Amino acid sequence: MSDAGRFLVTGALGCIGAWTVRTLVRDGAQVTTFDLGADDRRLRLIMTVEELERVRFETGDITDLAALRRAIDDSGSTNVIHLAALQVPFCRADPPLGARVNVLGTVNVFEAVRQQAASRPMAPVVYTSSIGMFGAGDADPVSGRLRTDAIPHPINHYGVYKLANEGTASVYWLDNGISSVGLRPMTVYGVGRDQGMTSGPTKAIVAAVLHQPYTVPFSGPTLYQYAEDVARTLIAASRSSIGGSHVFNLPGEVADGPTILAAIEAAVPGASEVIRFEPVDLPFPSEIDHDGIEVLGQLDVTPLAAGIRASAETYLALARAGRLEPAAHGLEPAAAGPAA
Numbered sequence: 001m002s003d004a005g006r007f008l009v010t011g012a013l014g015c016i017g018a019w020t021v022r023t024l025v026r027d028g029a030q031v032t033t034f035d036l037g038a039d040d041r042r043l044r045l046i047m048t049v050e051e052l053e054r055v056r057f058e059t060g061d062i063t064d065l066a067a068l069r070r071a072i073d074d075s076g077s078t079n080v081i082h083l084a085a086l087q088v089p090f091c092r093a094d095p096p097l098g099a100r101v102n103v104l105g106t107v108n109v110f111e112a113v114r115q116q117a118a119s120r121p122m123a124p125v126v127y128t129s130s131i132g133m134f135g136a137g138d139a140d141p142v143s144g145r146l147r148t149d150a151i152p153h154p155i156n157h158y159g160v161y162k163l164a165n166e167g168t169a170s171v172y173w174l175d176n177g178i179s180s181v182g183l184r185p186m187t188v189y190g191v192g193r194d195q196g197m198t199s200g201p202t203k204a205i206v207a208a209v210l211h212q213p214y215t216v217p218f219s220g221p222t223l224y225q226y227a228e229d230v231a232r233t234l235i236a237a238s239r240s241s242i243g244g245s246h247v248f249n250l251p252g253e254v255a256d257g258p259t260i261l262a263a264i265e266a267a268v269p270g271a272s273e274v275i276r277f278e279p280v281d282l283p284f285p286s287e288i289d290h291d292g293i294e295v296l297g298q299l300d301v302t303p304l305a306a307g308i309r310a311s312a313e314t315y316l317a318l319a320r321a322g323r324l325e326p327a328a329h330g331l332e333p334a335a336a337g338p339a340a
Ligand SMILES: NC(=O)c1ccc[n+]([C@@H]2O[C@H](COP(=O)([O-])OP(=O)(O)OC[C@H]3O[C@@H](n4cnc5c(N)ncnc54)[C@H](O)[C@@H]3O)[C@@H](O)[C@H]2O)c1
Pocket: 010, 011, 012, 013, 014, 015, 016, 017, 034, 035, 036, 037, 060, 061, 062, 063, 082, 083, 084, 085, 086, 087, 101, 105, 128, 129, 130, 131, 132, 184, 185, 186, 187, 188, 189, 195, 196, 198
């Protein structure tokens, strides 16, 4: 066993999960996935068959503490990165299910690590919180920026559940000495980002490659984070020996619809013929401070244009190989006739 570590990643078949698994495998770490689904399509978009063969796949429900406990124990995992969750639209559609997965599921992760820590030293629990717990009105009234110590006033169930996750982390530190790092992304983009409220810009890259009409449901500025950068930060947090319960906002690059479209057009000429942006602002702050995160080490931010270009290159290669199905990327199936 290499000393790159033994990781269990919940929600590993999702977008950020796939990038986390890929990065860990390339680092030589042992990786066990724990996900409700069995569809590894996002991993197959960015990993080779040989890399996938090095992953241990567990199908399990995060609401089932015993199953999670077994998966951690059986895999010998010392590091848990918790990403399993339902995103904004799914929590809105079914709030009780959203609470079970996002709130109870996170309590289960902390409880499983607490129980495991009795027999094996465990790394800090790393989980994704979200800027989605803040409303636009939570930004500083003078600077317009969301300060790291801003008080959240969630505007949807998802935000309430993420806020609860941070409270759970805090209490597991106070009561049980379980250390944790919560990271709050804003708008993650990159290959595999095919669902959730802010997935539109990534879908637009796919639509541009397919030359298929698509309208991103917002155009106002937001803070973009490349999925691979988020994965690297999660892993750095897990490898840190940080004690206590910490939460950090993530750095990234702020852009609006026209800037995104220009970057897509540069990577996929003709994109502006098919991509539109609704003249709508997201109900979250876009200028976001990330003080304190430097404690996790040097974290590089991929420039937005480079992240969009890299994503477009992957999608173009998939299209050339006949492997770019619109429905697998959250898009409508291609129309039979010429685009209207
Ligand atoms: N994508 C973003 O922009 C963004 C922003 C802020 C926070 N986050 C958070 O980051 C995390 C990962 O986001 P993502 O974009 O990769 O999400 P995703 O929707 O792509 O993936 C979520 C994964 O969780 C799994 N899952 C759902 N219910 C489960 C259950 N009951 N048991 C086990 N697994 C279950 C799903 O099968 C899926 O593979 C989530 O916690 C999300 O809330 C994401």
